[in-house]
Amino acid sequence: xxxxxxxxxxVKLGIKQIRLAWDCNLDPTxxxxxxxxxxxxxxxxxxxxxxxxxxxxxxxxxxxxxLELPELDAAIAEVTE
Numbered sequence: 001x002x003x004x005x006x007x008x009x010x011v012k013l014g015i016k017q018i019r020l021a022w023d024c025n026l027d028p029t030x031x032x033x034x035x036x037x038x039x040x041x042x043x044x045x046x047x048x049x050x051x052x053x054x055x056x057x058x059x060x061x062x063x064x065x066x067l068e069l070p071e072l073d074a075a076i077a078e079v080t081e
Contacts, residue, residue, distance in 0.1 A: 001050050003035040010035075013056050024048045 010020055017035070021028035026045060033039035041049075 001046055003037055003039075003041075006049055006053065007035040009053050009057070013053065013060055015053075015056060020049065020052065024052050 018028050021031040034041045
């Protein structure tokens with residue numbers, strides 16, 4: 001995972017950079033510099049961030065799966081009939 005990939009996923013998940021740094025026990029300045037391509041984190045640090053984002057992505061997918069979307073259900077029904 002690159003810093004740019006991290007930033008893109010973090011933003012899509014609505015996670016602030018400071019929250020990610022805090023929850024992963026990292027210096028916020030290092031995370032900022034890594035995401036902007038000015039610093040390289042150690043592989044272990046990247047693994048911690050990757051795991052953190054994976055957990056949040058899974059939780060977001062589970063929440064999305066719970067949503068009732070009548071418009072989507074109707075569109076699917078039209079296509080399958």
